[in-house]
Amino acid sequence: MIKVGIIGLGTVGSSVVNILRENADVISARAGVEIVVKSGVVKNLNKDRTHLGIKISDNVDDILDDEEIDVVVELMGGVEEPFEVVKKALKNGKAVVTANKALLAYHRYELADIAKDIAFEYEASVAGGIPIINALRDGLSANHIESIMGIMNGTCNYMLTKMTNDGVAYDTILKEAQALGYAEADPTFDVGGFDTAHKLLILASIAYGIDAKPEDILIEGIENISRDDIAFAKEFGYVIKLLGIAKKDKNEVELRVHASLIKKDAMIAKIDGVMNAISVVGDKVGETLYYGAGAGGNATASAVVANIIDIARSGKSKPMLGFDKPMEGKLTLKAAGDIESKYYLRINVSDKIGVLARITKIFEENSISIEAVLQRQSCTQSANLLISTHKAYEHDIQNLISSIEKLEFVNSKPVMIRIV
Amino acid sequence: MIKVGIIGLGTVGSSVVNILRENADVISARAGVEIVVKSGVVKNLNKDRTHLGIKISDNVDDILDDEEIDVVVELMGGVEEPFEVVKKALKNGKAVVTANKALLAYHRYELADIAKDIAFEYEASVAGGIPIINALRDGLSANHIESIMGIMNGTCNYMLTKMTNDGVAYDTILKEAQALGYAEADPTFDVGGFDTAHKLLILASIAYGIDAKPEDILIEGIENISRDDIAFAKEFGYVIKLLGIAKKDKNEVELRVHASLIKKDAMIAKIDGVMNAISVVGDKVGETLYYGAGAGGNATASAVVANIIDIARSGKSKPMLGFDKPMEGKLTLKAAGDIESKYYLRINVSDKIGVLARITKIFEENSISIEAVLQRQSCTQSANLLISTHKAYEHDIQNLISSIEKLEFVNSKPVMIRIV
Structure with missing residues (x-):
């Protein structure tokens, strides 16, 4: 017994x-x-x-x-x-x-x-x-893990699903989630991405032997997602999900948590409501995905x-974090600024002549190549510029955002969502 | 070493x-x-x-x-x-x-x-x-397993996906699958459901401790699925998949392999192409699903x-089939005839007066309640009756099909697909 x-x-x-x-x-x-x-x-x-x-x-x-x-x-x-x-x-x-x-x-x-x-x-x-620790530590142990992408916070996924399907605004759906008991009175831990980050760090240790703390990695939440962003996503065949992402790039591993635009036919894009899912790509097995209830x-x-x-x-049948000894040529954590991604930006501007020229010039100065631009009237005096980019470095995008934010005709800090 | x-x-x-x-x-x-x-x-x-x-x-x-x-x-x-x-x-x-x-x-x-x-x-x-043995034997071991539904044959799923998305006929897509190396020269083992049945029996042992052989269970394939059936499925919000199904009903377990009509928003319905996925419902964990490459x-x-x-x-760390000793009140295999399901039937009939009345009478005689009827002209002289039923027993449906097949105005053996 x-x-x-x-x-x-x-x-x-x-x-x-x-x-x-x-x-x-x-x-x-x-x-x-x-x-x-x-x-x-x-x-x-x-x-x-x-x-x-x-x-x-x-x-x-x-x-x-x-x-x-x-x-x-x-x-x-x-x-x-x-x-x-x-x-x-x-x-x-x-x-x-x-x-x-x-x-x-x-x-x-x-x-x-x-x-x-x-x-x-x-x-x-x-x-x-979801037995994801089990899968990653035992079931996929023959593989170099190329990437992990997880929807690991049911609160955020519930909110984003509702915003997408019913066109509800962020504040409205947050209140609803709180009333249903899906979100806490102070929702920061969930909607700010910290809960997802804790989980990601655990998975990253099993996949890569990477020791990092929440403070070491890029963590953003879903607080700035608006109906405009959801509409942009729909129009271009994306859905928006809060993802925890781990990705191997040569001898470095990038770890990040943020709202992400994902092509709508990817398996991970099909996960709706409070459900969780984790997609793991191994170099031999290819993509596997694990789906189920993440809480309760x-x-x-x-x-x-x-x-x-x-x-x-x-009893004790395997090493706790999956590695019996460190791997030769140990992997290290990539600096957040060095992460490469495609980006989507929403820039609210006063509707004046020459605005687009000024902004695209700043993209050029930061070596960021624009993929598509969409201009949307947001009210009589202002417009939203929705811009997607080709691959760029995180530090360049952050510089770009700082520069754009200072322009006199830009009305608020640009919202940025990474395209996965 | x-x-x-x-x-x-x-x-x-x-x-x-x-x-x-x-x-x-x-x-x-x-x-x-x-x-x-x-x-x-x-x-x-x-x-x-x-x-x-x-x-x-x-x-x-x-x-x-x-x-x-x-x-x-x-x-x-x-x-x-x-x-x-x-x-x-x-x-x-x-x-x-x-x-x-x-x-x-x-x-x-x-x-x-x-x-x-x-x-x-x-x-x-x-x-x-896909580490499904691992998940079922270890990850879900705290649960009574309520059901397992698996897409476990990539050949069939590839063919059904193509038939659904591109409207290709069965024979055409079978030849294409053979050319691509997805299907064997003699495809019976895959398209006849036998490959899926072998896998289902393995999972059933881990989930339920059920000892059964392929000969003991209901096995049907996808050979009779036509473009009419695919069209019916689309119209009524279903997709057709070859599923291996294990389901607990009190002290009995039903095991069956057959083409199935599944509501298109179910997770298992979203699995396309050669990929495999297995949905497992546990009494405590709810639904979990495992997705990945089933072959290669x-x-x-x-x-x-x-x-x-x-x-x-x-070394040896757990019982091979998940049970260290048989469970008290061991589960037994349900007879195939006692399995209950909803059904879809396609009956090709000569276009004469009174046909529908004769056929619906036979449904009544077999205590099978009709849910919906759709009549489709198939050529000048004949029509397809597409009929969906409420829940009925397998033995009643088999009797019904025998009776209908004998009618002089019925042109070929009715095609039946179970609705899951």
Whole structure:
């Protein structure tokens, strides 16, 4: 029998307890042993949790020091506090399962060092119920990974899908998402791209052995996407998605999170609503894609329980981050400014003679080649210039935007979306 | 160092040799050991294979009795001959990796018994490079699987996609697929649904612990699909795909392979061309979907090599078919006649008065309720009746078709497609 202790009994933690009970028949048949939750730890003991039918305390040491417990499930949230907790669990010889992406975004390499001989699993930390860690670490292990492109935030994808299908404005749909419980009161972590970045960093470690922190990479959100941009996308056969992108270019890896214009017939463009999907291109296997629910108590708990079953079956069976030793000629992180992309810009200008000439001159000065221009009247006194470019460097585009922003007839900071 | 012997050096076997050499850097970093191919066995020694740079013989015992070899890769094809070969490999203490779906469709349970303590892996046997075995056996192990729906034959999907997008007739597109090397000279194994059935049986064992052979289940192909059916599908918002379907209904599991009408906004309906995809619904995780190349030397070899890496990392780490012991209240196979579905029928009739009345009467006699009828002139003397039904039992539909076929004004056997 495998005994589990769960730290944090919110939506996901309660679902873990329920799944282990409701699906005990199939779980014990697959694992070869019974898996039972012995106890849980919560912050606030006042809430009634008798329906869970387990011993509950508010002291993590009741789990960490319990010699009967084999597996500690960490679902408390945060970064430094759970870091201390899982380190102690590992030191006490307990396997650890977590769904905590922030913990991993900051401490995954330290944890991999400590967990050399004991299982530390984290399938639920990226894209909820989709077994993407499993796929990338085991299923695609024969490949050099060429790229990863993921829709890993259901809130953003729900909002962008609604904006595209129903023509709703950003502020309206954000309020709706908040009312439905898809978005937090402070939505920055989701719509600002940070949640996606945490997940991307985890995948990048497995794919490339790249150690980076959120501060090191390009992160932008969807806050500036307007109905004009959606309309432009539609007209030119694109959809707009918030993507986490990892891409190998010789010995460098670029990591970035941003709203992206994607050709509408790409598989990743077909993912709508709150669903998540991750497209992975391997040098041998070509493109594979993984689709499913990226959040929700049961979907996330499904991944947590799968990890527990795996530990029950085989203990520590593979290196935590997929690499047993660093690869020769290790890959390094590409500087954000050196990333190449095609770009779309929306520039709101006062409707005067000579505006387009002045702006296109600045493109030329920054060595950026224009692919297409579309001018749209936005009200009586101003117009939107929608410009797409050929491939250019990120630092050149940033210089271009600074220069354009200063022009007297430009009414606001230009909005830029990268074309993938 | 892990030493590998490969039996069968066709497209996939050669790709395995190449991947292990070309990607040796990332493979040894992930596996923690070097993995090298020591030798290969082929039927015909006359073909030049010096470029592979390995020792080659035409005697399987040169691999099976070689004490240095740790892993035997079986890529010889067939059923009984490879069965004897892999049994001997296992008896000699060697781990086995195979891509052979036919071997598994017939002998997977005997093999699981023999391979209790030694690794026997087969990721490449279903959907080539897509790590679906991995996902189903590990990633979704916490779930009761409610259903599996897979596009697992690239030939059929290519043909149906072309028929849908370009309006090409079945015979024309079959010839084109043969010219492109997507279809065999005798295409029966693919277009008749047998290839899909082999793969479905493998997945059904992992999902449900169901032991069945191809002879036990409903298998139909795409040979009767016409442009009329494609047109009907388009008009009513469906696409036609060849699906392998496994579905749990209380304590029974239905297994079937047939052309299917699917609502066009379902994820599985969006899979075009030679690509494969498998949609799996778990009771906790909801729908997840796995997409990628289902065939091709490199994609298939990617899965074979992933299995070798897994064996190098951890030896035997889980039960071959996902179950360590049978589940209590074991599931049984539902009789094909008891399967319930909605149906579409195309009935070619001579254009006479009273035809529709006679036919609808027969529906009534078989307790089958009609949902919609569409009559289409097919030439001056005959018309196609396109009829969709509400849910009905397979045995009732088969009786209905027999009765209708006998009517004097019915010109050929009615074509039936199940609506999923």
